[in-house]
Amino acid sequence: MEHTSDIVAEGKLIGETSYPQRADKNQELEVSAEVFTDKGFVTCTAKIDFFDAIRGVVYETKKSAAKELAHVAQVQFYLYLLRKNNITANYGQIEYPKLRQTERVELSEEGEAKIEKSILQTTEIISLESCPPTLPKSKCSKCSYFDFCWSTEE
Template sequence: MRITGVMVQYYFACPRELWFFSRGLQFDSENEDILIGRLIHRESFERGWKEVLLEGAKLDVVFLDDRVRVIEVKKSSKLEEPAKWQLKYYLYLLRKAGVEAEGIISYPREGTREEVELTEEDMETLENVLKEIERVISLENPPPAEKKPYCRRCAYRDFCWV
């Protein structure tokens, strides 16, 4: 199975969510938060953005003179750390393909943007995370549920808390 940016985000948010997602349980297409996020993404699309497919990841990229900038649009900063790692994964994939890029997470509803860079330490962390993602998705049963602040909005909550 190819590891996607969404899988990296889910790993950092909740390994159990990652496990469900890896099994094809994708309720998110019906999730109100996901639908709102897609609408925000479409409305905030800036001139010059292009979608680039790289190893199964769909990146929003802006080409500025001699720079490449990857933009990740999010509905809110509530899952800031998982979103950063998703973007760092995209930067990692590009670097492995020989392309140096800058990263920006945009939160249009909050009116903020955050620059994200990929360090050598981040690359090492991602190498370990990718192995851990493979381990989680190979489990016969999902990891144990952990109560997190965003569980009540999760599309998989009924699998954890019913």
């Protein structure tokens, strides 16, 4: 997915250059968990760019100049997967170098239940015979599936 892999790489580069000391203290981590849903077990995987295992803090840097709920959901998902692996994950921190702001992300038990509901909804969508209708293209620019949904467009 070239479209989003460039965006992801750019975001990681901004994280490394905006916070050069970060790479020394924190580690990149790929984490997976088996989540039980109404449709059986589902494997969820994510790659976390910066995780401080000593303090249990997930860091995520965004190149965007606008805060989005999706950024919070992404970090909450990381916290969820870490906790599923019995790894201490106290909170997350989203950094917006362009805004010169940070946002702390918590994950409550209620938040964990919401994530599990989203995972179930995702498995239901995956098991559909045909794809759901596309959203308006203006909402798709950062989506990982952009190339699939819009491959027939000029």
